[in-house]
Amino acid sequence: MIREKLIEKRIGETTSFRWRSSEVSRIEGLSDAVFGFAITLLVVSLEVPKTFNELAIAMSGFGAFAISFALLFLVWYNQHKFFRRYGLQDLVTIVLNAILLFVVLFYVYPLKFLFTFLVSRFTGGHGEIRLPNGNIESMLENDGQMGSLMLIFGVGYLAIFMIFVLLHIHAYRRREQLQLNRLEVFDTISSIQESGLNCVIALLSIALVWFGGARLAGVSGMAYMLTGIVMALHGFFMGARRRRMEKEFASQFSEPVYQPAPELQS
Structure with missing residues (x-):
């Protein structure tokens, strides 16, 4: 797990803020599973492209995927740093962390949609997307x-x-x-x-x-x-x-x- 490697290498630690947790808790294990699932939902397609045109369509979503992935990773890293620094596992922390995971999952598709639209606009696509059937349609009416x-x-x-x-x-x-x-x-x-x-x-x-x-x-x-x-x-x-x-x-x-x-x- 990435979290375990970060802990092993003491990445993110400073000599002026002591870590109070050096092990991955059950809360963090669940969080990693949820973040992993959220990233899976960001993937352009779960099927291997069968033609070059399908590959081109899949690759066109790479920019939006990269931005969305970076934002999710930032949220994950902030959560990781919180648990390393404080090691809290009480009821309040569990509830707040559960709400965080819910928000992350709920907003995966809006996040991907927004940045797909913005990348399309800034790369000359005029906010349009090619559907699986080959038709081109405006993302926003x-x-x-x-x-x-x-x-x-x-x-x-x-x-x-x-x-x-x-x-x-x-x-x-x-x-x-x-x-x-x-x-x-x-x-x-x-x-x-x-x-x-x-x-x-x-x-x-x-x-x-x-x-x-x-x-x-x-x-x-x-x-x-x-x-x-x-x-x-x-x-x-x-x-x-x-x-x-x-x-x-x-x-x-x-x-x-x-x-x-x-x-x-x-």
Whole structure:
């Protein structure tokens, strides 16, 4: 499993944030199965193309598949990092993780559809797709459908990052039981802020479509371009504060310190 290899190589670990779980839990095992199934649903076709034309049609969906796969992997990695850092397996964590998996599965097809449409538009396809019978059909019939599509994507985006906000808030509330030091508490708050900022961007996109209608559907999509800028600014300011704190912990964390998560009551 990829998760086991990451744990074995200690990938994603920092000397200033101790891992509280070095084994794959049953929650994570189920999560891996769900994410694997979600990626399977993204595959263009489960059948081997029999002609070159069928192969060309299948390959035309590679761009959308790659983008959707990258986004799903990002969600998976954030979940992986959460379980490594905090090792929580209580009822609240299980429920929130279950909701996360539900959202991932529910939004696989809308995610693939959206990026198939966008890739087609930006590669000169005019938002059209070739059906298995060879007919070419427009993916969206009118601007209203584009607005609805962006609304669906925004709600899913908001739901995923809101779950990460709640997961990290839960970990923050358990900071004494988890024995988080000052730097680990700071990183936890930073994670809450990062996910919260993504929620704000999603709300902005949703508001543009909700109040502006189909005519602002394109603008609502462009709102997600703010993510890189907002995350960069947040990382710059929080990084500066973090570096000042790291100096205080330099001697304490000269080598990684591992500790198991304390047993928590659900």
